[in-house]
Amino acid sequence: MSRAFRAEIRENLPLNRNHKLLTLAPLDPMSEPQPGQFYMVEVHEGFDPLLKRAFSLFRRTPQGMQLMYRLQGRGTAILGNMRPGSVINMLGPLGRGYPLPAAGETPIIIAGGIGIASVFSLIETVPARAHVIYGARTRDDLFMLNELKEISKGLSVCTDDGTDGQQANVLQMLDQVLGAHPQELADAVVYACGPRPMLRALSVMTKAKDIKAYLSLEEHMACGIGACLGCVVRAKDTGTAAEDKDRQGTYQRVCKEGPVFDADGIVWE
Template structure:
């Protein structure tokens, strides 16, 4: 991990309230792997005070890309940055997706802006396996990166709550349909999206005995494992309470779905 000042090389509004930034950070990208994140200082003022974590959307020789949705003051200010502006960033941070090279078809499941880390993962996985991605959102404007995945030769299926694109339903409906009809057992699943979606994803993966890794999103302060602010409940059979709190920033953000205690 390194802290550096990165210039914004490109900025794109990919959809209403959704932005992609390409950052000049070869010293971060050379060590980065899919599923890791960067911790971004958005302003030198005291509001917002804390850095904001963003999963790495693309890893390129010149740096990294992030993809985010405007949800509050921090992301709004970030969306107002311009090409050429500089950002203080720390990265790469956390544990990313574990990738086995002798894998079968990999299934990626994204909810909304959860596609962000899955694009970097898809670019990596497609080097040695077939990749499918199932993307869900409320409506068609929230389905991101569709053409980019297709350009990689990746099979994309879409679900929207209102049926404005793809099937009317959610991404996990697509997953159930695919697994129910697939001849290959135990296909690896990789997911990122809202917690309720990840919970259903985990249940489906268990039903089909598929290994499943999910990337969690949470508020963070330090991002390096020092403050214990970003914990999540992890199953711990030896603990009297049957769980322990692990840090999303360094023990994750990617976890084996079986480890998460959903209660």
């Protein structure tokens, strides 16, 4: 089945002044997405802007799917002004998503800011099993809190300014959750998406605590299919990647080998 398809916009709902939730109904057959995968979306009818934009799957719906996005730059500004009934060209699902927790493993799912767009469908896939930690700068940057409370085993919220939940960061919240449930979380597995400094700190923390972790990296993507090598990250050489091996590791493509990586396999720069 071709990964290229058309979709009709059913709703383009503002969440706050900088974020919107796009509801789409596919007009052509499409492959079933996995949590953590993404789509390349064409936001023009001509050639300006030329490149598609990458958006994580937020969740599947009876109509089709939803994508959450931040208004940032010309492409998303054009998308933000599109009205219901508009038809857009899409490519996907693309990339490697989150591996589901094994029997006996308890997922801890962590979102920083717009990172909730990547992990929400994973939370829905493991309902009532996941401890969810959701952090943002301020209350206005937290979305879908009521839904998260309903589908998660426990929801811990934190903000930098203390306007919702605890005034803390997600690492401090993870420490609290692990301390509050030592037996249940003895076989925890962490899934996370958010700003790179947050993911790097989580990588260090989970390694020190011997906790398996999978991180979804956010990178600018030009093609989305691994051809342009514009979204590479350095990773440990496992012998599986073909590009640019050197003594520090190998380069892997976020759009192809990722966007979800084993935290222990990333070489942070």
